[in-house]
Amino acid sequence: MQSILSLIALLFLPSATGFTVSSQTRVQPSSKLFASEQESTKNGKVVVDVSDLNLTMEDLEKPLPKELLYEAFQLSGYQSTSRLPDVDDEGCYWVENQDDLDVTLSIPGLRGQPAACLSVLFSTTTVSITAFGRVVWSAIQMGFSDADDCSFITEDGEGMVPIVQLNVKKRDSGKRWGGFILQVGEDSIL
Secondary structure, eight states, rough: HHHHHHHHHHHOOSSSOOOOOOOOOOOOOHHOOOOOOHHHEEETTOOOOGGOOOOHHHHOOOOOOOHHHHHHHGGGEOOOOOEEEEEEEOOOEEEEOOOEEEEEEOOGGGGGGGGGGGEEOOOOOOEEETTTTTTEEEEEEESOOOOOGEEEEEOOGGGGGOOEEEEBBHHHHHHTOOOOOEHHHHHTOO
């Protein structure tokens, strides 16, 4: 791990580190990496000598530790809320963090339903939206959630399509889902 961080430091800070400053003059990276045009290419591939870094291929193939970059990344995307395979309404916008997902649903089939009549039922693998107490849309989630820590709010949206915002707490913190909807439920009447 230390050697990988050393490699990154060498690439970005060739003449200085956080603690020491070398007396070398800064040269263009291309002149440091390539001694000559003939030595630097073999069969059209660029060759860089990194033997002085004491790295092996096993060092480069190791996954980066989660602590290094994992918490800084958010995944997001759009998915269809329709169970018809040819329809991509992008009615589900999700943002995934390490511990939860924030989901905004704008389901065209709910047009005309007052936001106040909508409710959301959570389970560990599914989410269901009810209108006046009747399930009108459901989906299987991409992962397992902690249903007791999930929450929702509803509000009126543009074009009389209500907006349903969900906060879905993951049961397994740190495990990435890569989306929210695995499959739209068969009981969806929309």
